């Protein structure tokens with residue numbers, strides 16, 4: 276029986292562990308996280324949006340993964356009765372420069388195979404979103420919202436049911452090879468594996484340095500995103516997810532209005548150096 280270790284209990288680490296268990300049912304998989312709960316970083320603190328591949332370069336790995344990812348995620352949510360809602364997104368151009376970018380996004384989305392993308396007429400937009408002003412707007416009906424904490428909780432339950440282990444409050448800080456095995460350790464214990472996967476999110480570059488002793492191939496510059504929760508009386512101001520057209524000089528999607536699966540509504544995120 277192969278023993279496989281996954282460092283990082285965010286959504287990527289948990290999904291990786293599940294895929295390994297499905298592909299190699301006789302393996303024994305361990306997931307380690309340095310926090311006392313799963314999803315304490317990005318995965319449990321994001322906008323909760325199910326993206327469907329509108330933004331990415333057609334043919335790129337990101338585009339393929341986004342398109343297949345939303346299908347796999349909604350299937351997973353349906354199978355495990357996890358709250359989600361394909362409520363649709365509207366991307367809004369507010370000036371003529373954004374209008375050009377929006378045309379380009381629509382083209383990308385079409386090439387990526389997104390279904391029923393359509394530019395809204397003024398009256399369509401007004402019916403759907405009476406409080407939104409736009410020069411041009413694009414409806415992306417396949418996008419939605421989900422409770423990612425519940426997704427992670429469910430993944431962890433399945434991993435344990437399939438004989439996997441989730442080890443929390445354990446920061447992996449060393450790694451060495453010994454006779455074809457990989458030994459990883461925190462400050463107290465060590466574990467021996469046939470293979471390890473590092474899914475450490477924004478700590479990936481630091482972990483790479485700690486675990487391999489080599490200079491990381493890239494440096495992560497982390498940003499924190501802050502959100503504001505809408506007051507009850509403001510919640511009726513929008514119905515779909517409302518996104519701006521992203522400014523291509525920044526690696527962000529822009530401040531958006533989001534419905535949350537628990538009925539709350541929020542606006543954000545900004546981006547501050549973390």
Ligand SMILES: Cc1cc2nc3c(=O)[nH]c(=O)nc-3n(C[C@H](O)[C@H](O)[C@H](O)COP(=O)(O)OP(=O)(O)OC[C@H]3O[C@@H](n4cnc5c(N)ncnc54)[C@H](O)[C@@H]3O)c2cc1C
Pocket residue numbers: 282283284285286287288307308309310313314315316317318319320321322323324325326445446447448474475476477478482498499500501544
């Ligand atoms: C503000 C914001 C909003 C976003 N909104 C969305 C959205 O709406 N929809 C969407 O699909 N995506 C969204 N994203 C992106 C998405 O959240 C991330 O792509 C995803 O959560 C990355 O998951 P991860 O598992 O790689 O990282 P993380 O969730 O950061 O998990 C990494 C884990 O590794 C652990 N770890 C690190 N080092 C060690 C170590 N040495 N030992 C043990 N454990 C370790 C950490 O504790 C952490 O739990 C958003 C991101 C941000 C920042």
